Amino acid sequence: MRLLAMLGLILLALFLQITVLNEIMLLGVKPDLLLMLVVFYAFLRGPREGGFLGFTAGLMADLAIGRYIGLNALSYLAVGCLVGLLESKLYKESSIIIVVLTGAASFLGQLVYYSLLAYSGIYVSPMTALSVMLSSSVYTALLVPLFYKKFHRSSTRGWLSGRET
Amino acid sequence: MARPVNYKRAVLLAFLIFITLAVVKATVSQGWQLSPLGSAARDITGPLQGVAMKVGQGVRGVFSFSLGLVKMSRQNQEYRKRIEELEGSLRIYQEYALENQRLVALQNFKSATANPLGFDTMTAAVVGRDPGNWFGTITINRGTLDGVAVNMTVITPAGLVGRIISVAKNTSEVLLITDPRSGVGALLQQTRAPGLLQGTVSTRGRLQMVHISSDIKVEEEQVVVTSGTGSLFLGGIPVGSVSKSGREPAGLFNSAEITPYVDFSRLEEVLVVRGTRQAEGDALSIVLPPWGQGRIPSGSPGSIRAGEEGAPAGQGDGIVEEPQGRNRSPATGAKKPGQGSSGNVIPQNQGPPAPANQDSGQPAAPGGSGGQGVPVTPDTGGRQTNPTHPENLPAEPGQGTIVPGTAG
Numbered sequence: 001m002r003l004l005a006m007l008g009l010i011l012l013a014l015f016l017q018i019t020v021l022n023e024i025m026l027l028g029v030k031p032d033l034l035l036m037l038v039v040f041y042a043f044l045r046g047p048r049e050g051g052f053l054g055f056t057a058g059l060m061a062d063l064a065i066g067r068y069i070g071l072n073a074l075s076y077l078a079v080g081c082l083v084g085l086l087e088s089k090l091y092k093e094s095s096i097i098i099v100v101l102t103g104a105a106s107f108l109g110q111l112v113y114y115s116l117l118a119y120s121g122i123y124v125s126p127m128t129a130l131s132v133m134l135s136s137s138v139y140t141a142l143l144v145p146l147f148y149k150k151f152h153r154s155s156t157r158g159w160l161s162g163r164e165t
Numbered sequence: 166m167a168r169p170v171n172y173k174r175a176v177l178l179a180f181l182i183f184i185t186l187a188v189v190k191a192t193v194s195q196g197w198q199l200s201p202l203g204s205a206a207r208d209i210t211g212p213l214q215g216v217a218m219k220v221g222q223g224v225r226g227v228f229s230f231s232l233g234l235v236k237m238s239r240q241n242q243e244y245r246k247r248i249e250e251l252e253g254s255l256r257i258y259q260e261y262a263l264e265n266q267r268l269v270a271l272q273n274f275k276s277a278t279a280n281p282l283g284f285d286t287m288t289a290a291v292v293g294r295d296p297g298n299w300f301g302t303i304t305i306n307r308g309t310l311d312g313v314a315v316n317m318t319v320i321t322p323a324g325l326v327g328r329i330i331s332v333a334k335n336t337s338e339v340l341l342i343t344d345p346r347s348g349v350g351a352l353l354q355q356t357r358a359p360g361l362l363q364g365t366v367s368t369r370g371r372l373q374m375v376h377i378s379s380d381i382k383v384e385e386e387q388v389v390v391t392s393g394t395g396s397l398f399l400g401g402i403p404v405g406s407v408s409k410s411g412r413e414p415a416g417l418f419n420s421a422e423i424t425p426y427v428d429f430s431r432l433e434e435v436l437v438v439r440g441t442r443q444a445e446g447d448a449l450s451i452v453l454p455p456w457g458q459g460r461i462p463s464g465s466p467g468s469i470r471a472g473e474e475g476a477p478a479g480q481g482d483g484i485v486e487e488p489q490g491r492n493r494s495p496a497t498g499a500k501k502p503g504q505g506s507s508g509n510v511i512p513q514n515q516g517p518p519a520p521a522n523q524d525s526g527q528p529a530a531p532g533g534s535g536g537q538g539v540p541v542t543p544d545t546g547g548r549q550t551n552p553t554h555p556e557n558l559p560a561e562p563g564q565g566t567i568v569p570g571t572a573g
Contacts, residue, residue: 014296017296018294019293032298061297065296065297065300065302110298122345123345124366128365128366129366132298132299132366
């Protein structure tokens, strides 16, 4: 049940990412809802499940784009695993912690993505890349308080709290 | 057994009746005149009646107000529902009105600019975008069934958008010129200096024009148009204006930052150029600049891919017969031997799409293809070439700054 719910959330986030998020771009960037989901899940469930979900979400995004399949999968996998490592080390109820964590994770994910772009032969100037990483990370982190409480509640008592099927 | 008569009560009753009759008698007036007793009674009870009336009215008001509230509440709900429905309809109509405005603008552009230039265009709606912040691709609702093919140029009235990179039956994917994988052969409109436009990151909305000859002075606000020289893109399509200029790190060439005319974050409808025909003879007299300021568009979009062998030197140099009075600058005409001709038309959808980073035939591609580093004489040609943003142009066709016959 939990996996199905997460799958639904990933699809919803991907749909929003492709469509309406373009209307709320700030400084030319849009927030990364998929990454936010991966960070939340990994932070509450640990590196194994976080990494798995990150890879799945990234792969779905890659399939939606249809090119360079694996770029998002690998960067979200890294985010899921690294955030998951902090699962038992940080206080889960604090919004501040998750905001900072999401910002850092987003930056890290974009950094991995940028490295993979270079690996794929796509050159983006470092300064431009840095500005995209920073603005995207800040924007994504700022949206965290809107969603984290609900996600946390659902993970402890709601749909996302069930046993793995 | 008969009940004994209570005389006391009978006397009391008789007395009461007698008194009452006496009062009746006393208050019987002559005509409408009040008797003194009646007058006194009325004076006493009048104020009391007034108070009683007001209390009664208040009570009636409370009851009727409460009942009215229930009724009003019901009506209020109905009105609110109705208002919501009407507001929803209004929003839909506003959306239709805006869409209509945009489509009218597209239609005006098609008739006033695209058709005279010989573009065979088709309107398409943007239905999807790349979900990330790095790449710049959009999905449009036209595919092979509508005659769309890979490498076709995509434009809006404001300027160049990109080119088709993949096609399905009903949808196509467009690579925006701001994508880091994109490259477009371009010219500085005033100096005719060629260069290569590269995307940076899609969301930045900026382009980098590189490999501009170092002896060319690049100034802000100069207009950049596609060169059309051996490129996948048609010539003469405005791209943007120079916002910053400088030197390339190697120091051999100039470079410039270009702000595109098209707002890529707000794309809703675009035009796919399915093909071209010979431009109208007086096209340049009626087309609003900077449209058509590069070369007269010719050939078929996507007919030549980067790295392809073109016509032998001296043949089909890609320069189509130009309208009378039209100058072609040395810069635009400069092509390296063997470079393809936009006049040599290859059926549009033959062959695979060009690989990444080879989108254009770049007159100034790294390694030195045509036009690169060639001293260029500014092409004034008697024409006014003031940079003009398409959005700021007059609506009427024929009010452009080009006067037929004045060039050359």
